[in-house]
Amino acid sequence: MKTSVSSIEGQPTANPLVVEVTRGGMVESRHRAAVAVVDAGGTVVASWGDIERPVYGRSAIKPLQALPLVESGAADAFGLGPAEIALACASHSGEPRHVEAVTAWLPRIGCSVADLECGSHLPYHTASAEALIRAGTAPTAAYNNCSGKHAGFLTTARHLGEPTQGYIRYEHSVQQRILGLLEQMAGLDLGDAPRGIDGCGIPVIGIPLGNTAMAMARLADPDRLPPARAAAARRILAAMAAEPFMVAGTGRFCTAVMEVTGAAVALKTGAEGVYAAALPTLGLGVALKVDDGAGRAAEVAMGCVLRHLKLLSADQERALAEQLAPPVRNRVGLETGRIRPSAGCPICSG
Amino acid sequence: MKTSVSSIEGQPTANPLVVEVTRGGMVESRHRAAVAVVDAGGTVVASWGDIERPVYGRSAIKPLQALPLVESGAADAFGLGPAEIALACASHSGEPRHVEAVTAWLPRIGCSVADLECGSHLPYHTASAEALIRAGTAPTAAYNNCSGKHAGFLTTARHLGEPTQGYIRYEHSVQQRILGLLEQMAGLDLGDAPRGIDGCGIPVIGIPLGNTAMAMARLADPDRLPPARAAAARRILAAMAAEPFMVAGTGRFCTAVMEVTGAAVALKTGAEGVYAAALPTLGLGVALKVDDGAGRAAEVAMGCVLRHLKLLSADQERALAEQLAPPVRNRVGLETGRIRPSAGCPICSG
Numbered sequence: 001m002k003t004s005v006s007s008i009e010g011q012p013t014a015n016p017l018v019v020e021v022t023r024g025g026m027v028e029s030r031h032r033a034a035v036a037v038v039d040a041g042g043t044v045v046a047s048w049g050d051i052e053r054p055v056y057g058r059s060a061i062k063p064l065q066a067l068p069l070v071e072s073g074a075a076d077a078f079g080l081g082p083a084e085i086a087l088a089c090a091s092h093s094g095e096p097r098h099v100e101a102v103t104a105w106l107p108r109i110g111c112s113v114a115d116l117e118c119g120s121h122l123p124y125h126t127a128s129a130e131a132l133i134r135a136g137t138a139p140t141a142a143y144n145n146c147s148g149k150h151a152g153f154l155t156t157a158r159h160l161g162e163p164t165q166g167y168i169r170y171e172h173s174v175q176q177r178i179l180g181l182l183e184q185m186a187g188l189d190l191g192d193a194p195r196g197i198d199g200c201g202i203p204v205i206g207i208p209l210g211n212t213a214m215a216m217a218r219l220a221d222p223d224r225l226p227p228a229r230a231a232a233a234r235r236i237l238a239a240m241a242a243e244p245f246m247v248a249g250t251g252r253f254c255t256a257v258m259e260v261t262g263a264a265v266a267l268k269t270g271a272e273g274v275y276a277a278a279l280p281t282l283g284l285g286v287a288l289k290v291d292d293g294a295g296r297a298a299e300v301a302m303g304c305v306l307r308h309l310k311l312l313s314a315d316q317e318r319a320l321a322e323q324l325a326p327p328v329r330n331r332v333g334l335e336t337g338r339i340r341p342s343a344g345c346p347i348c349s350g
Numbered sequence: 351m352k353t354s355v356s357s358i359e360g361q362p363t364a365n366p367l368v369v370e371v372t373r374g375g376m377v378e379s380r381h382r383a384a385v386a387v388v389d390a391g392g393t394v395v396a397s398w399g400d401i402e403r404p405v406y407g408r409s410a411i412k413p414l415q416a417l418p419l420v421e422s423g424a425a426d427a428f429g430l431g432p433a434e435i436a437l438a439c440a441s442h443s444g445e446p447r448h449v450e451a452v453t454a455w456l457p458r459i460g461c462s463v464a465d466l467e468c469g470s471h472l473p474y475h476t477a478s479a480e481a482l483i484r485a486g487t488a489p490t491a492a493y494n495n496c497s498g499k500h501a502g503f504l505t506t507a508r509h510l511g512e513p514t515q516g517y518i519r520y521e522h523s524v525q526q527r528i529l530g531l532l533e534q535m536a537g538l539d540l541g542d543a544p545r546g547i548d549g550c551g552i553p554v555i556g557i558p559l560g561n562t563a564m565a566m567a568r569l570a571d572p573d574r575l576p577p578a579r580a581a582a583a584r585r586i587l588a589a590m591a592a593e594p595f596m597v598a599g600t601g602r603f604c605t606a607v608m609e610v611t612g613a614a615v616a617l618k619t620g621a622e623g624v625y626a627a628a629l630p631t632l633g634l635g636v637a638l639k640v641d642d643g644a645g646r647a648a649e650v651a652m653g654c655v656l657r658h659l660k661l662l663s664a665d666q667e668r669a670l671a672e673q674l675a676p677p678v679r680n681r682v683g684l685e686t687g688r689i690r691p692s693a694g695c696p697i698c699s700g
Contacts, residue, residue, distance in 0.1 A: 014364035014382075021622070024546020026556045028406055029622050029643035032364075032382075056378055119681030133483040196374020197686045206376045234450060272371070272379050291370060292642035293379035331469030331494060336547045349597060 015049030015205065016346050018304060019290070019297040021328065023337035031297030032060060033273070035288040035305060035347060038213035040221040045284060046308065047210065048346050054194055054206030055289045059091045060270030062149050063236050064185055064215055065280065067084040068177050069152040069230035074159030078108050085239035086246035087148025090270060093249025094123025094143040101246070102147045109151075109158045116141035117168045118150045120201040124247055146200035148246070153202075168201040175203055182207065185215035199271060209287045212276060216285025219266070220278035237278055239265045253299040256323050257306070260316050264305065280307060296339050304347035367652060369640075369647040371678065373687035381647030384637040385655060385697060388563035390571040392537060395634060396658065397560065404544055404556030405639045407584050409441045410620030412499050413586050413628065414535055414565055417526050419502040420582035424509030428458050430593030435589035437498025437594035441619060443599025444473025444493040451596070452497045459501075459508045466482050466491035467518045468500045468550035475599055479695070496550035498596070503552075518551040526552055532557065535565035549621060559637045562626060566635025570628035589629055591614045603649040606673050607656070610666050615656065622650040632659060646689050647656070650675065654697035 019031040034049030044051070057064075066088040069075050073159055075085060084105050092098035105113050120139045121127040141147060150167075153174045157164050158175070167174045183190050186207050188283050199203035207215075219237060222230035240247050244258035247268070254267045266278040273290030275298040290297040303324040306312050317324065328337035341348045369381040384399030394401070401679040407414075415440040419425050425435060427603070434455050442448035456462050470489045472479040482489055491497060500517075503524045507514050510523070517524045533540050536557050544556035557565075569587060572580035590597050594608035604617045615627040623640030625648040636655050653674040656662050667674065678687035691698045 023406060023554065024406060024544065026406070026544035026546065028546075030641050031641075054376060056373060056376070117681075117682075121681055130483050132488065137483065194374065194376035195376075196376065197680060197684065199680045199686070201680060201682060201684070204373065272373075272693060274688070282652045285589050290642075291380050292382075292640075292644055292647070294642055294644065295644070321515075330547060330551055331471055332467075333469075334547065334551070 013050070015249040015291050017342045018048070018345050018347055019300045019339065020342040021337060021339050023114055023295075023328065025303055027343075028337065030342065031294055031301075032291045033288055033297065033301050034209055034291075035286070035301065036210040036213035037284055037305065037309070038217050039284055039285050040214070040217040040224065042300055044210055044215050048350070051210040051213075052208050053211065055209050055287070056204040056206055056272070057212050057276065057287070058198060058200075058203065058272060058274050059146065059245055059271030060268045060276035061182075061215070062089045062091070062264060063210065063219055063240065063268055063276075063280065064182060065149060065178050066152055066236050067229060067232050068156050068174075070235050071228050072156050073233075074156045077159050078155055080105070080155070082239035082242040083246050084148070084304070085236060087306035088152030089236060089268060090148045090247045091145040092148060092246065093125035093252060094139070094145060095128050095249050096123045097250065098148070098246065099142050100152050102142045105151050108153070109155050111154050111158070111164065113140045113142045114163065115154055115164055116144070116147055116150045117166075117229065118144040118146045119327050121260055144200060150200065154223070170195070170203045177185055179203075181207065185218050186211040187214060208343065209289055212287035213285040216276050216287060217283065218285070220280045221283035223261070237263070237266045237280060245329045253302070253323050257320060260319050261306075261311065267302065269298065271295075275299070275302045277300060277302065277305070279309065279311065282311070284309070296326070299323065300339055300341060301347065304341050304345055308347050308350060362627065363400070364643055367692045368398070368642070368695050368697055369650045370692040371687060371689050373678065377693075380692065381644055382601045382652075383638055383647065383651050384559055384641075385564035385636070386560040387634055387636050387659070388560055388567050390452065390567040390574060391635055392564050394560055396700065397445040401559050401560040401563075405559050405562065405624065405637070406494070406546065406554040406556055406592065406622070406664075407547075407555060407562050407626065407637070407700055408548060408620030408624050408647045409499075409620060410618045410624040410626035410637070411532075411562065412439045413563070413616060413618055413626075414532060414589065415499060415528050416502055416523075416544040416586050417531055417579060417582050418507050420507055420585050421578050422509055424506045425585075428462045429457065430505070432589035432592040433596050434498070434501070435586060436593035438502030438598045439586060439590055440498045440595065441554065441601060442498060443478070444489070444495065445478050445599050447473045448498070448596065448599065449454055449492050452492045452501050455501050456504070459505050460506050463492045463507070465504055465514055466494070466497055467516075468494040468496045470494050477554070488631060494550060507565065520545070529553075529555065529697035532565065534612065535568050536561040537564060544549070550688050559639055562637035563635040566628045567627050567633065568635070569629060570630045570635055571633035587613070587616045587630060597640060603652070603673050607670060610669050611656075611661065614661055617652065619645065619648065621645075625646050625649070625652045627652065629659065629661065632661070634659070646676070649673065650689055650691060651697065654695055658697050658700065
């Protein structure tokens, strides 16, 4: 066979391969990613790939978006506990505990599910989704994986006497407050940053991965933040550590890892292959983006970072074996491959 | 911020970026792929990326795997029509027409759904899946997207007097016959090729993309094949053209494109970002693999190839606009981005 492979001109340099998916005797698929590990002062402790390119943090930055809820005094005014604060940081699976907690929270601020502007979708948790379908009940907005974040937005607006309607809009004070907070935490002017609309309707802002990691580091090591913000950061990480189930759900990577690592790792996934972490014991933040948007690779890549930073003991690695290199199974349950760090993964070997 | 980007040593050269996913003012995710367009004699007419690396054809090569069903005389012996032959090439959505046709086919060969060894899963088609859940009925193996292929395997085994049990095993004559056929069509000795197990339990064989494209070209331009195989190739492509719904289902890329292009394009998707096409009017075969395994990118990349080969008229492009560059929508249905050929996509610009 005669071949002529075209060259690749005018295309951006490729980020490194960090995750591979095997099947039988071969690697079947490959995922590239950029990763930034940064401290609260902005020093890049480690990085792989292009960490200057703007990335939408999506749901991975929910712990940052939850800061005003606590910092404003809204959480205390309405008596929110760790479960609600964890839900404000969550992409939850729509299991009964998640939905019931959000549904019980809204009346306490004089709102109802009808005030949530996130839209609805079936729960990520299969059994919960099937229970709804069997009952012939359409999911309300409380089932949206972002309903806790939205309840947090409504709570802040209520506390500060702002209108609740339209709280998802870029121009609304709830979103403008978060924009200002992201500028301070990420150390950037975001007035001209690329922006778009998230799956749940709120603005997304393009921020270089290194700056997102710095913002997460400032959550993890908040000593140089203004006192109210520092206190809010500590309380948010404590809530995530206390309620890892509320942050995600049954069988989810965020929940599984935080259940094992406790307060050493606050972990948050986002759509399109984004993952972020705040690491209080090291005073570091992590942000990563899988080029192609695959969540399966973002999880394994985050596992590589946690190992690289020696945050997992041998026992913890064993307990998380199915999360760090998940099996691929076929329709009869047979293991046909693995999602795992790539051969020569620069994070693992670095 | 001080950064130090690690270099990428010892990693394979990246395939070209061909598909990007936008959100608002920015590209959010990027997909790389290798693509081969080859004729029946093995001349590479066009290629992008590494087409020498072995790739599992997965379900994209079902039209090749269906050849023995027709070539052996089994299809005629059991009176199969275009609907059944198209189903033998299908990754169907488990809609009632698909499931009913497979369920009616099996007794004609003295088998039942219990003889299918593919395992089961809920239909890809949401309304069909929800109907099953509401009824409290677990999906049988007839609902598996591969059930038509498996019914074809059973039909061939029955016709040739082979045992039906274990027909999915590498050593079974049904699979060995396909292995020999793939060697002839792809022009390769596959005895030492990498192999694994597919989602439905049958063997997958690693074949370079260029050779898979040549095998598809030999379906499209079968004149130099032995007469019985050539006749089978023509009948399989005619069945796919006549029954595009049976090959996939409502809203699916394969079905939508074949409904518009008719007999000019026989199209077949596979898991992990594989796509193949046989193009009778051009006498060409196409095989592509998205590096990361994303089906959303494989579809758009196949659209790029069809445009590159001038197989779509302006009217057809308009009719397929939502398939060629699908919108990304959020939870309330708002369009937040697009999946589209990348800026500088080498297929589109080549």
